[in-house]
Amino acid sequence: MERVTIDPITRLEGHGKIDIFLDKNGDVANSYFQIPELRGFERFCVGRPVEEMPLLTNRICGVCPEAHHMAGAKAADAVYHVDPPRTAKMLRELLYMAFYATDHTTHFYALAGPDFIVGPDAPVAERNILGVIHKVGLEIGGKVIQMRKYGHHVVEMIGGRKVHPATAIPGGVTKILSEDERKEIEQMGRWAIDFALFSLQAFNDIVLANKTYLDLILGDVYYHQTYYMGLVDANNKVNFYDGKVRVVDPEGKEFCKYEPTDYVKHIAERVEPWTYLKFPYLKNVGWKGFVDGKDSGVYVASPLSRLNASDGMATPLAQEQYEKMYATLGGKPVHHRLVTHWARLIELLYAAEHWVELATDPEITSPNVHKKPTEVPTEGVGIVEAPRGTLTHHYWTDERGLITKVNLIVGTTNNYAPIQMSTNKAARALIKGGKVNEGLLNMVEMGFRIYDPCFGCATHSLPGQMPLEVTLRTEDGEVIDVIKQFVG
Amino acid sequence: MSDKPKFAMYWAGSCGGCEIAVLNIGEKILDVDANFEVAFWPVAMDAKYKDVEAMEDGAILLTLWNGSIRNQENEHVAHLLRRKSKILVSFGSCATEGCIPGLANLVPMSEIFDTAYHTISTDNPNGIHPQPVTKVPEGEITIPVFNPVLKTLAQVVDVDYYMPGCPPESHQIAAVIDLVIQVLQGKAQLPPKGAVIGAGGSTVCEECPRKRNVKTIKAFHRIQEVAPLDPELCLLEQGIPCNGPATRSGCDSRCPRVGAQCIGCYGPAEGVIDYGARLVTAFASVIDATEPEEIERILDGIPDPTGQFYRFNLADSLFHAGAPSFGNGRK
Numbered sequence: 001m002e003r004v005t006i007d008p009i010t011r012l013e014g015h016g017k018i019d020i021f022l023d024k025n026g027d028v029a030n031s032y033f034q035i036p037e038l039r040g041f042e043r044f045c046v047g048r049p050v051e052e053m054p055l056l057t058n059r060i061c062g063v064c065p066e067a068h069h070m071a072g073a074k075a076a077d078a079v080y081h082v083d084p085p086r087t088a089k090m091l092r093e094l095l096y097m098a099f100y101a102t103d104h105t106t107h108f109y110a111l112a113g114p115d116f117i118v119g120p121d122a123p124v125a126e127r128n129i130l131g132v133i134h135k136v137g138l139e140i141g142g143k144v145i146q147m148r149k150y151g152h153h154v155v156e157m158i159g160g161r162k163v164h165p166a167t168a169i170p171g172g173v174t175k176i177l178s179e180d181e182r183k184e185i186e187q188m189g190r191w192a193i194d195f196a197l198f199s200l201q202a203f204n205d206i207v208l209a210n211k212t213y214l215d216l217i218l219g220d221v222y223y224h225q226t227y228y229m230g231l232v233d234a235n236n237k238v239n240f241y242d243g244k245v246r247v248v249d250p251e252g253k254e255f256c257k258y259e260p261t262d263y264v265k266h267i268a269e270r271v272e273p274w275t276y277l278k279f280p281y282l283k284n285v286g287w288k289g290f291v292d293g294k295d296s297g298v299y300v301a302s303p304l305s306r307l308n309a310s311d312g313m314a315t316p317l318a319q320e321q322y323e324k325m326y327a328t329l330g331g332k333p334v335h336h337r338l339v340t341h342w343a344r345l346i347e348l349l350y351a352a353e354h355w356v357e358l359a360t361d362p363e364i365t366s367p368n369v370h371k372k373p374t375e376v377p378t379e380g381v382g383i384v385e386a387p388r389g390t391l392t393h394h395y396w397t398d399e400r401g402l403i404t405k406v407n408l409i410v411g412t413t414n415n416y417a418p419i420q421m422s423t424n425k426a427a428r429a430l431i432k433g434g435k436v437n438e439g440l441l442n443m444v445e446m447g448f449r450i451y452d453p454c455f456g457c458a459t460h461s462l463p464g465q466m467p468l469e470v471t472l473r474t475e476d477g478e479v480i481d482v483i484k485q486f487v488g
Numbered sequence: 489m490s491d492k493p494k495f496a497m498y499w500a501g502s503c504g505g506c507e508i509a510v511l512n513i514g515e516k517i518l519d520v521d522a523n524f525e526v527a528f529w530p531v532a533m534d535a536k537y538k539d540v541e542a543m544e545d546g547a548i549l550l551t552l553w554n555g556s557i558r559n560q561e562n563e564h565v566a567h568l569l570r571r572k573s574k575i576l577v578s579f580g581s582c583a584t585e586g587c588i589p590g591l592a593n594l595v596p597m598s599e600i601f602d603t604a605y606h607t608i609s610t611d612n613p614n615g616i617h618p619q620p621v622t623k624v625p626e627g628e629i630t631i632p633v634f635n636p637v638l639k640t641l642a643q644v645v646d647v648d649y650y651m652p653g654c655p656p657e658s659h660q661i662a663a664v665i666d667l668v669i670q671v672l673q674g675k676a677q678l679p680p681k682g683a684v685i686g687a688g689g690s691t692v693c694e695e696c697p698r699k700r701n702v703k704t705i706k707a708f709h710r711i712q713e714v715a716p717l718d719p720e721l722c723l724l725e726q727g728i729p730c731n732g733p734a735t736r737s738g739c740d741s742r743c744p745r746v747g748a749q750c751i752g753c754y755g756p757a758e759g760v761i762d763y764g765a766r767l768v769t770a771f772a773s774v775i776d777a778t779e780p781e782e783i784e785r786i787l788d789g790i791p792d793p794t795g796q797f798y799r800f801n802l803a804d805s806l807f808h809a810g811a812p813s814f815g816n817g818r819k
Contacts, residue, residue, distance in 0.1 A: 001626050021626035029626050036631040038618070039501065040600035042607060044591040048795045051712050055751055059588040062505020062655060080712070144515065152512060159746065161739075162512055163505045163655050166748035174747030176719070268611040272627050274622035276608060289612070348649065368559040372713040394608070400791055401710070407607045 001029065004436060020427050025335050026426050026434025033420045037276035038418055042406045050076045050377060050401045051170050057393065058164040060410065065164045066099040066155060067411065070241060071170035077391040078380025080170045080373035087366040088172030093241045094358040095158040095165065100240060101192050102151025102352040103387045108199065109144045115446055116207045147195050150188040165327035167425040172370035179365055180472065186359040190400050192352035200321055200345050221429045222337040224421060225250040226293045227282055227299035230306030231385045237314040238350065240385040246309045247282065250294050260383040263392050267409060279417045280409055290421045300345065301389030301414035302451055303343035308333035313346065315353035321346045335449045337422060377401040386411035388451065416450045478483040493549035494674065495524035498569060501558030501589060506580040509655035516662045518565025520720040523669050537565065545571050550668060552579040556803065558585050558637040561632035565794035567634040583641040585755050590638050593803055597636040640804045651686040654753035654800060659741050684803065688737030691751045691757045696732060696741035698722045704776035708789030711749065723749050724774060730791055733770035734763055752800050762806040765798030
């Protein structure tokens with residue numbers, strides 16, 4: 001059987017590879033999206049003090065360490081049965097909103113933006129962040145850089161460092177915010193709201209107003225009917241830091257809503273021998289393979305899934321945009337995966353609005369940022385929404401608070417089955433009769449980018465073309481054709 | 489083809505934070521672009537292993553390598569880039585001393601797999617573990633072999649310079665890029681081979697604004713037991729096991745500034761051969777006790793000595809088998 005190998009896919013944390021097998025007619029028989037990396041955090045964190053987990057697990061991902069820092073701190077709170085003071089929770093969440101705004105911005109402009117703003121069929125050399133800047137102007141490029149700087153600045157002010165923050169501990173945080181710092185953070189947040197509104201307008205003008213793009217978004221290549229997951233508050237509004245995990249079925253009906261401590265009743269993970277990463281699925285539906293539908297336990301955890309799984313946004317401007325999106329697309333849930341990029345911008349607006357809400361709360365500068373744990377530590381679960389999906393940390397400790405067991409279900413991991421399905425579907429749509437065209441490369445990339453996989457997040461502010469090379473070869477290794485996609 | 493000198497950056501077993509730290513230098517990235525031809529940088533542009541293989545040996549002037557040697561693919565590329573690079577920099581904590589993932593060296597490889605693929609949420613009745621080669625109905629597919637021991641870059645190939653930090657702070661990265669550009673312009677000289685670059689020559693304590701009264705302590709405390717801490721007093725003097733005294737300067741003491749202890753991510757201070765040994769000495773010097781039982785009681789306040797003393801540098805420590813490579817030939 002002939003095979004097309006995409007190796008290496010760059011912009012991954014580590015490396016990735018897709019093997020696409022062709023049948024005798026040259027159509028796609030099957031494909032395998034492989035993750036070749038394992039580091040073993042669940043084992044080597046055993047024996048460490050639980051208060052170090054928010055610091056150690058940062059190092060799982062240097063792109064979204066803030067998510068691990070927060071999930072780790074919440075799990076450690078739970079281990080000690082301690083509820084941090086309101087100000088401590090707000091400071092954690094404020095840091096987290098600034099991070100979210102930055103992270104979503106860089107994904108939209110540097111990774112996803114080129115496909116829409118410059119165009120999926122634009123010359124390869126222009127289909128990157130520089131092309132985006134050429135198209136929208138230097139002034140806007142400057143805004144994108146400013147947004148990243150502001151976000152990282154807030155993370156550093158509260159967390160100590162731009163990458164791998166250090167402030168969250170069991171029972172609260174170590175940092176007390178001064179009034180001068182608060183003012184600066186508020187100003188930056190107000191700027192971020194304007195930036196988010198501007199970005200949504202740009203999406204409207206450049207993407208939605210263009211019939212070609214709209215057809216692409218509403219077409220079949222990136223369409224999957226699956227379950228959707230997201231963290232919601234008491235009113236079923238999207239929340240990144242706290243709440244219950246809600247899952248809706250492919251018809252949009254609530255399938256389950258669970259407390260973090262109950263995750264193991266709802267989620268199971270499948271092991272395949274051909275990849276180091278596991279495939280989570282809904283335990284109460286079951287694993288039926290890489291297939292769509294209500295009978296398949298495959299679920300998605302992404303910006304679109306969070307909107308699908310919620311009843312709205314908790315801030316007014318984001319709520320308006322949420323309503324507009326679903327009105328435009330004919331109701332909930334939306335299964336067209338490219339709409340994830342729109343949902344991401346609505347989340348950016350929510351993050352910016354909530355950033356200002358937190359920064360203007362009278363208690364944000366209170367020195368009451370920590371509650372001393374007094375109970376014997378045992379076991380705890382912490383869940384937050386990472387930008388790339390629901391993030392679960394589960395720790396068990398001995399009576400001294402030393403880790404005895406760890407379980408982690410990490411953001412992008414949730415989407416491993418959907419990523420496999422999306423790339424497979426894109427390959428099937430494009431490879432027919434043994435012919436591979438250059439457009440395949442970008443179409444496969446777009447299949448990844450929907451999910452903003454953490455493999456790619458390190459690329460956020462550099463030329464945004466995922467470099468790929470496709471080698472078409474016979475089973476005995478003879479090269480038939482090599483197609484390359486270069487970055488300009 | 490450009491006649492500018494070639495630049496490469498590569499990540500191996502790492503978290504991506506080093507790449508983010510490089511991106512956070514902002515407009516300095518444009519200086520890299522103006523002065524170098526970016527020949528290989530998977531995160532940013534499209535060049536493949538075979539493009540590197542096709543280069544003449546020594547064709548790349550400067551390679552920044554981040555990440556540990558966790559699997560055989562990392563090891564293969566380390567040898568390849570060593571051959572092709574005139575200057576190879578061990579960039580960041582993973583490459584230089586193994587970092588947090590180096591703690592995996594405390595346990596046998598089999599336990600890492602037995603844990604990861606048999607957690608409470610994993611449904612794996614047949615005990616499947618990932619395999620280097622898998623037969624699927626359509627053919628064979630492969631993934632890299634996981635090495636039993638995590639190694640630093642210098643344990644695998646010869647390294648020219650070391651740049652510590654998890655990740656290196658962006659202002660330090662910018663300063664190193666400035667220096668290299670000045671060297672290219674004939675305005676500066678490269679430091680001697682084996683030097684630590686992008687960091688200070690002292691300890692985190694020397695950069696820390698907190699007051700030190702050279703007091704001694706009767707007990708170590710875990711941070712959640714005593715917070716809130718005095719915002720101006722040395723954390724170690726408040727009984728928090730802060731790694732500042734053994735850790736190299738260069739980060740501007742970022743964590744102690746927000747009330748969190750230094751955890752040692754910049755690695756051993758200048759002249760220190762074994763980080764843990766130095767930190768033990770530093771802690772011993774503040775303990776206010778002479779009776780062995782009392783000393784033991786105070787040291788029991790450090791619940792995880794291995795993690796405390798070798799959190800970032802286990803893979804490169806004396807504790808780990810073999811001689812430390814970090815700083816081989818360091819002046």
